[in-house]
Amino acid sequence: MKNTVLVTGGAGFIGSHTAVELTNAGFGVVIVDDLSNSDMGAVEGVRKITGVEIPFEKADCNSREELEQVFKKYKFNSVIHFAASKAVGESVEKPLLYYRNNVGSFVNILSLMSEYGVSNIVFSSSATVYGQPDTLPATEQTPRKPATSPYGNTKQMCEDILRDSVAAYKGLKGIALRYFNPIGAHPSALIGELPKGVPNNLVPFITQTAAGIRKELSVFGDDYNTPDGSCLRDYIDVVDLAKAHVVAVTRMIENKGKAEYEIFNIGTGVPVSVLELVNTFQKVNDVKVPYKIVGRRAGDVEAVWADTKLANNELGWKAERTLDDTLASAWAWEKHIRNIK
Numbered sequence: 001m002k003n004t005v006l007v008t009g010g011a012g013f014i015g016s017h018t019a020v021e022l023t024n025a026g027f028g029v030v031i032v033d034d035l036s037n038s039d040m041g042a043v044e045g046v047r048k049i050t051g052v053e054i055p056f057e058k059a060d061c062n063s064r065e066e067l068e069q070v071f072k073k074y075k076f077n078s079v080i081h082f083a084a085s086k087a088v089g090e091s092v093e094k095p096l097l098y099y100r101n102n103v104g105s106f107v108n109i110l111s112l113m114s115e116y117g118v119s120n121i122v123f124s125s126s127a128t129v130y131g132q133p134d135t136l137p138a139t140e141q142t143p144r145k146p147a148t149s150p151y152g153n154t155k156q157m158c159e160d161i162l163r164d165s166v167a168a169y170k171g172l173k174g175i176a177l178r179y180f181n182p183i184g185a186h187p188s189a190l191i192g193e194l195p196k197g198v199p200n201n202l203v204p205f206i207t208q209t210a211a212g213i214r215k216e217l218s219v220f221g222d223d224y225n226t227p228d229g230s231c232l233r234d235y236i237d238v239v240d241l242a243k244a245h246v247v248a249v250t251r252m253i254e255n256k257g258k259a260e261y262e263i264f265n266i267g268t269g270v271p272v273s274v275l276e277l278v279n280t281f282q283k284v285n286d287v288k289v290p291y292k293i294v295g296r297r298a299g300d301v302e303a304v305w306a307d308t309k310l311a312n313n314e315l316g317w318k319a320e321r322t323l324d325d326t327l328a329s330a331w332a333w334e335k336h337i338r339n340i341k
């Protein structure tokens, strides 16, 4: 029988790319999304890329009743839970919205899984749980730092909820993937990142500046203790990241895990500075990105990148796309949505 995966938040940036990779790998997919941070264009893009009329249900994971209808209607043995609110700044302004949505939705998912006998879950965690690590690169054993935002706190809380649930409910298995900085778009340019309003993240700000929507990029700080003074991050291509979900689900279905609950870093293992990223974007795409150096952004860590050995060796997964290809795909997507030739 075909393995089917419920993809919550599947109309979003990472969820839509994962729906494509799951379908390409032969999985059945059901997408659930409340479209609070996305639209049906992504679902249509996924259907177009795969040629499969993937079912979509508009439902709020924070409503147990709405979510239960999905569990009643479809048969699936695994869940990938992307649905969450993700703006760090907004979470400081509206903490209860974040605790309710991110933690409440996750509790609903897990309790319905145990009620309906669904065994496997992948949870979208984040490198934010490491804060500024004392040693780099960050391994999965690197101690988590106290969260500096309600958003970051929800990721830590959900990791712990998953650990405790797996320990308590027989048959439940979970994998938390700690994403570093996901960027880029599908090579078809039919799906990609679609932030609402002014982008908080670096790459969408760069692509919108190149497209003339933003006047100039502000580079937040050039006085860090790094080779060029700007912050270092581990930028992971979204298609590579999507593929990590396919191997994580497969690992649980095939009972290949070393434990019922596992954590993996998903990154490239290569630190890239803000200025390096901007310059590479300009070079690869032959387009100008006006920028100025401004002061540091509150809450930013200086440097964080992944030790990816565990994912490489245990999952047999490795980031493959080059930064050049990823930044070309990000620009192709921006041009596609803005009708730029």
Ligand code: NAD
Binding pocket: 008, 009, 010, 011, 012, 013, 014, 015, 032, 033, 034, 035, 036, 037, 038, 059, 060, 061, 062, 081, 082, 083, 084, 085, 086, 101, 105, 124, 125, 126, 127, 179, 180, 181, 182
């Ligand atoms: P996204 O906003 O593009 O996707 C999330 C999707 O979930 C959206 O389509 C939104 O409409 C939906 N959603 C939100 N709340 C919902 C609810 N209650 N019920 C149903 N749908 C709901 O974000 P993304 O970048 O694709 O992130 C996916 C996941 O990965 C999130 O959990 C995020 O916290 C996590 N993550 C993202 C990053 C990043 O930089 N993009 C990094 C680390 C972790």
Ligand code: WQD
Binding pocket: 086, 088, 125, 126, 127, 128, 180, 181, 182, 200, 201, 202, 203, 205, 217, 218, 219, 220, 221, 231, 232, 233, 274, 297, 300
């Ligand atoms: C990257 C670098 C900025 C915008 C965030 C969340 C994290 C995770 C991923 C979800 C930093 C610099 C940025 C700009 C800039 N999300 N920058 N000018 O902050 O590493 O991580 O997204 O889990 O939790 O905090 O990503 O893309 O915002 O910034 O100079 O206009 O680019 O200072 O060094 P970040 P980012």
